[in-house]
Amino acid sequence: MNLSSELRQFFRQQQTRRVFLGRASQGVGALALASLLKPGMLSAATGKPAKWAGVVDPLHFPARAKRVIWLTMAGGPSHLETFDPKPKLAAMHGQPMPESFTQGKQIAQLQGQKLLCYGPQHKFRPFGKMGIELCELFPQIGSVADDICWVRSMTSEAINHDPAHMFMNTGSQIAGRPSMGAWITYGLGSEAADLPGFVVLTSLGRGGQNQPIAARQWAPGFLPSRFQGVQLRSKGDPVLYLGTPKGVSREQQGDVVKTINALNRQHDAIVDDPEIATRIAQYELAFQMQASVPELVDLSKEPASVLDLYGCKPGDGSFASNCLLARRLAERGVRFMQLYHKDWDHHGGVKQGIEFKAAEVDRACMALITDLKQRDMLKDTLIVWAGEFGRTPMSQGGDGRDHHNAGFTIWMCGGGIKPGMVYGATDELGYAAVENPIDVHDLHATMLRTLGIEHTRLSVKFQGLDVRLTGIAGKVIEDILA
C-alpha cells in the first residue's frame, strides 16, 4: 500500500471516527432515546444518529441527480417487442438468419440449432412530440416518451442470467464485488437517518418465468456490510428481524434497548472502546427502524388518486406498489432504490408474455415518472429501466426468443439525462448494437457522472488493486447528459 493513500485513509477514518463519536456521544443520551418513544421530539432534541457521509467529498462534478431508482427487468426483456422497432425483421420472418450476423458470437440455449428470423410479435407506433416508435402495448410509458432517453445500443458481456445480473450490478462476472447501490452509498452516503441507504424490492410476474435472483446482486462485496442493499419485503417483516417478539410491546422493547445502551455506556467508561459508541448508535437506529419502516411501507395513507395513478392496492406486493414505495423511499432520502421485476425470460410464448409484462409495468413506470415530476423530484432522481440483457431476433422453439447480449434497449430519465431522445441503434434485424454501442461500464460511468462522481476516482483498494465499479473501462456517454 502506498504511503499517501494509507495516510489519507487513516486520517479520513480518524476524522470520521471523531465526527461520529462526537455525534454519537451527544445523540445517545437518555433524552435521545426518550425522543424515539415520543416522535416529534427527535429533530428538536439532539439531531439524528450518526450516518455515513460518503467518501466523495467534495463531489467531482456538480450533481444532477441525488438518487437513483433502478428498475431491473429481470429475465431479459425483448427489445423487439418493447422499444426497438424492426420492420426489416418482420419482413424476414421465418427466413434463415444471415450468418454474417451471428458468426463467432455468444449463443445460449440456441447452441447448435437452426437460426430463423422471428418477426416482432406486436405493432409499434409513434409516441410523443418526437414521434418515438414504441410497441403499442406500452401506451402509458409512451405518454411520457418525451421525458425519456431511449438507449437502443446497450450491450453486455454475459449471456446467462446469473452472471449477467452480476455484471450489470457490479461490473464484474466474478462474485464478491460490490453492487452499484453499495458503491453509491459508500461514495455519497445517505440522507436517510433511519433507513438504509440502499433498498431492494422484488416482485413476481404472472407469466411464471421467474428466474432466481441471488442476494449477491445487492451485496456490499468487499465494502463494509453497512453498504449492503436491504431488502424490503412485501410479506412477513418488511425488513428481516424487524418485528419485536410477540407479546413484547414497543415500549417494553424500548426499555430493553435503553437498558442495553445504558449498560454499554457504563462498560465504555471502563474499557474506552470506540466500537461501543457505534454499537449504541446502531441499537438506536434499529429501534427507530422498527417504527419508521412499518410506517414507510404502509401505503394505506396514500390518497386514492395516487393509488389509482399507479394502479396498485396497499399490500399487493406488485411492481406498481414497489414503484410507489420507491417514491416514498426517495422522499425519505434513500440513495439507491433497486426494483426487480421478474418474469421477462421469454424463451417461449413471447407474444403473450410481453402482454402480461406490459400490463404489469406500463402504468407503474408512467406513474413513477409522473408522480416524481409532480413533486419536483424527477429533476434530481435518475431512473434507469434495464434488463440484464435482451433477446434474440431469432426464434426459439417457434414462439420465443433466447438470451441476447449483442444489442438491446434500456431507458433512462430524470436527473441529468436529456429527455426525449433516442441514442444508438441496433442493426436492421435488431441483432447487434451498431450505432454508438455502449456497455455496462459506460452505463455505470454515466450514472456516476449524473451523481457528481468521476467514475475513475471512486475506488477502493482490494487485493492490491484500486477497484472501481467500472473496472478498468467505462466512458461517460456525454451525448445523453442534459
Next chain:
Amino acid sequence: MVFGTQRGWLLFGVLLGLWAGLTPVRAVTVRKVDFNHDVQPLLSDNCFACHGPDTNKIKGKLRLDLREVATKPAKSGKTAIIPGKPDDSELVRRLFTTDEDDRMPPTESHKTLTVAQREMLRRWIAEGAEYKGHWAYTPPVKPVIPAGAQAIDFLVRQRVREAGLKPAPEADRRTLARRLYFDLVGLPPKPEEIAAFEKDKSPEAYRRLVERLLSSPHYGERMAIGWLDVVRFADTIGYHSDNPRNIWPYRDYVIRAFNDNKPFDQFTREQLAGDLLPSPTQEQKVASAFNRLLLTTEEGGAQPKDYEARYLTDRVRAVGAVWLGQTIGCAQCHDHKFDPILQRDFYAMGAVFADVKEAIIGGREPGMLVPNEEQARELAKREQTANGLQQDFVGPHPELAGVFTQWQQAQLEALANEALWSPLAPAKAESVAGTPLTVREDRSVLAGGKNPDTDTYTLRFTNGVAGAVGVRLEVLPDDSLPAKGPGRAANGNFVLTEVVGRVEREGATSRTVSFQSARASHEQTTLAEGNPYKAWSAAATIDGDAKGKSPGWAVLPETGRPQQLRLELKEPLTLAAGETLVIELQQNHGDGGHNLGHFRLATTTDAKAVTAPFAAPPGSELAELLKLPAASRNAEQQQKLFARFKDQAPELAGLRQRLAEAKKSHDDFVASLPRCLITERNDEPRTVRILPRGNFLIETGDKVEPALPAFLVKNGGRTDGHRLNRLDLANWLVDRNNPLTARVVMNRLWRQFFGIGLSKVLDDLGAQGEPPPNQALLDWLACEFRDSGWDMKHMVRLIMLSDTYRQASTAPHELLVHDPYNRLLARQGRWRLEAELVRDNALSLAGLLVPTVGGPSVRPYQPEGYWENLNFPQRTYDASKEADQYRRGLYTWWQRSFVHPSMLAFDAPTREECAAERNRSNIPQQALVLLNDPTYVEAARVLAARILRECPGDEAKRITWAWQQALDRKPRPEELAALRSLLQKHLAEFRQNRDAAKDYLKTGFAPVPPELDAAELAAWTDVARALLNLHETITRS
C-alpha cells in the same frame, strides 16, 4: 488538521512506525531508504500500471520494476534512473516538474505523490537506487533470538521499545480465560471453570488451560471456521438455481485435521491431490473435495466453454488465496500489473487442474459413499450377508441334478409346443376409439396415444390360417406402458371383456367363428367381489357378455410380464382365398381405461398346443443351449443353463427370496449413507489455452501445459516426460523453499489471535500488499512453522504462551489514539465475535447448545420467505427439529445465494469467493438479530428459566448469578440497578397482561417449564435478552 505534523517528517524523512498507521508523534533517527518498505510500494501503486510487469501495456518501453531497464538510456537519450545522481535522473525531473503535461504520474491517472514521497524517491536514487527482490518472494530467514528469550516476545518488544512505549501488563485471569476459550474453542467458559482457573495459583495453570483447550474436540471446530471461509466451503453450487450438493463430509475432514493436528503439508497434499496419493484412504479422498468447492451452474443455455474457463480461473484464484497470498486472478486477462505473474503462468497453473473429472454444466454427481466407522462395519456386514447368500445361490447344488433334468425336458416341451403356434400378421389393426395401433415386426400390436376409457380393437387377417383348431392371444409387457403393461390402466392391468371372431368375404354374409373353451395363464382373483365369475376369468371373454359387459379377463397382480389366453375353436378354421378373419378384442370395462397395450395373436393346427401347460417358452439363447445335446455343451454353456434353471427352480425359492431381501437391505442402507463429492481424474485432461483478454470465445491462444509460476520456480518446475499434476503443485506449495505458503498461513493465524495480520492485507503479499512492519516476526513464525514439520498446534501453543498474547487489551487513551490498529502489539486486541460464535455463545449461556461435533448441515430458524427468490426448483425452509436446532453455528446450512440472514448480519461471507478475512462491521441489522431473531429470543427465555430454576434467592442474587453466567464476572452496582429496574417494570407489566407474557414465551421449540409463572419468566426473559445483547457479551477482549 492532523497534517500539522507533516512538516516533521518532511524534514526527517520516514518515521519508523508510519507503516503501522501510527500517527507520527516524534522523530526517529533517519535511516537508509529500504527498497521493499519505502520504494517499491510507491512505484507499484503509482507507476507499474504503465511501467511494470505487464509487457503489453508498457509505455515508452520503460520498466521501473527492473533496474537494468530503468537505469539504461532510453531512445530519447534520457535515463530514468542514474544511481547516485538524482538531479540527472529523468524520473526525478518528471516527478518534480511543474509542467502538467510532463509530470508523472499523469493527471488522468488520478495518482499523486506527496512531496515527501517524491523526496523519498529522490533520496533512494541519491543513495544508489538499490533494488531488492520483493520481500515475500525471498525465502524467509529465521532471525536469531538471544538464548532464553521467547522469540515472539523478543521480536515484538524490540519494536515496542523502539517506539518509546511499554507493553501492556498481563490481563486479569478472567479476561485471559475468556480470551483463550473464544480463541481456541469458540465457546464461553463456565463461571466455575473461571473460578477454578482464578484459584489455581500455580505458574503452570495457564499452560495447563491452554493444553486442555488444544485437546478439546471443539478446537477443530474453532479453527475450521477460517479455513472454510478461505476455501469457500458451502452446501450449494452458487450460480443461478443454487442447488444443494453433497459436500459436508469435507467440513468434518477439516475439523478432524485440526483436532488431530495433521501436519499442514499433509493437509495441503490431501486437499489438492488426495486422489493422487498412493492407495488413498477414504479420508484423503474426502479431503480432495477441496477441488470441487467452487461455484458451478445448472443454468439452461450456459455455454460449456464459458464455464470451463470460469472453473479454471476459480481454482487458480483459490490457490492464490489459500496458499500463496497472491492476487493471481489479475493475470486471467493480462500479465499482472504489479507482480511478475504472467498470463501464461495463470493458465499453466489452471492446466494443473485440467484433469479434474466433472460435468461442466448441470447437476453435480452424488459423490463417493462416506460411511463412518460404525456405518462401514454395518455396510460390511450387510455386504457379507448378501455375498454369502449369493455364493450359496451360485453354488453347484448337486441335490438338484434330477430336477434340473426334468426342467430341461419341460423346457424342450414348451419349446416344441410354442413351435406349434404361428403368429398372425394383421393386415389391418383399428380401434373404435381411434387409438393408434402399431403393428411391429414381430407381428405384435402396440397401442399408443391417449388411453380412452373403453375401446374395441379390430384386427383383420387375410392369410396364414389353415386348419386352425385354436387361437391364442399373448399379452406382452412394454416399457412404453404404465407399470410396463401389458394393459394401459395405471397399474398395467387390462380387462378383456369379449373376443368376437368372424370370417368376412366380399359380397357374402360373414360367418361367425365360435369358441369352445377359454383358458388363461393367470386369472386375477383379487378385487373380484361382485364379479359373477368370482374372478377375472378367461371364460368371460367368450360368454357373449351373457353375464354383463363389464366382466372379462384380467391379470393383477401378475402385470409387467407376458400372459396368454388360449381359445379352443369349435370347428377347425381355414381361410379361403378372398376371405378375411376378423377378431374383435372388446374392452368395455372402463374404470380408468382398462385397455390392452401390447399383444399378439396366433393360431395352431394342433389340439395339443391348446391344452398344453402354460410354461413360458425359453428365449432364443436358452433354446439354443437346450437343443445342444448335454455332452456337446462346454462348461460355460452348462453353467449358463444351470443358472437359468436356478433363477426359477421352486426348490430355491426360499434362498432366492432371502438373497433378494439381503440385497435390498444392503442397497437401502447404501442409500441412507452420506456421500461427498471428491476429485477423480480424467484420463484425458482438458486442453488449456491462454484466453486472450480472458475471453473464452477466442480459441486461438497458445496451448499450455501445467506449470508452476515461472517467477518463483525455474522453468515452471517442468521436467521432461512428466506432466505436472496436482500433487506436484501441492508438494511445491509446502516445499521448504517456497517463500509464501508458511508466511501466508502464519499471517492468517496471527489475525485470529490479535485481530490484524502482521501484514494487514491477508490475501496479497505481492507488491500491492503491505510489507509487514515486523517482518522479522512473520519470518520467524514462518520458519518455525516449516521447521516444526508444519505443526499447527505447536504454533498456536507458542502464540498462546507468549507474553504478547497475554497482554491486557485495555490501554491508556494516548496509546489507543497513537496506534489505533495495534500494529505495534503493545496490547492485545478486542473485537466482536465471529458470526458463528455469537450464536454459539448465546446457545451456550442458555444451556441449549448441542455440542455434537461433525455431521450434516443443520437449519436454524429463518424468517419465512427468505428463500422466495430461489427457483428451479422453488424451495421451502424447514427449520431443524430437536437437537439439530441447537447445533453450533459452523454447521449452519450455507446457501450461497442466500446465506442465513443472521449469519450474514454478523459478516459471515457468502463463500462464493475465497475469503481470507472477514469484515467486522457494526450495523443496525446486528441489533435487530440479537433483539428479535427467534434463536436469540428463545435463548433468552431458556436462560431466564435457568435463572429461576437454578438460582433460588432474591432479585439481586439472581441478577448477579445471571450476569456471572453471561460475563463471568459480578455486576457493578449500577449494572445491577439497571437490570433490576428493567425487571421490576416488566414484571409489573406482564402481571397485568399475562396473555402477552404467554405469547412471548411461545418463541422457539424449547418447552416452557410448566411450574414457572409466565409473567415472571417473561420479565426475566427481558433481563436475559439485555444480557445477551451486551457489547461485552459478544466481544472477545
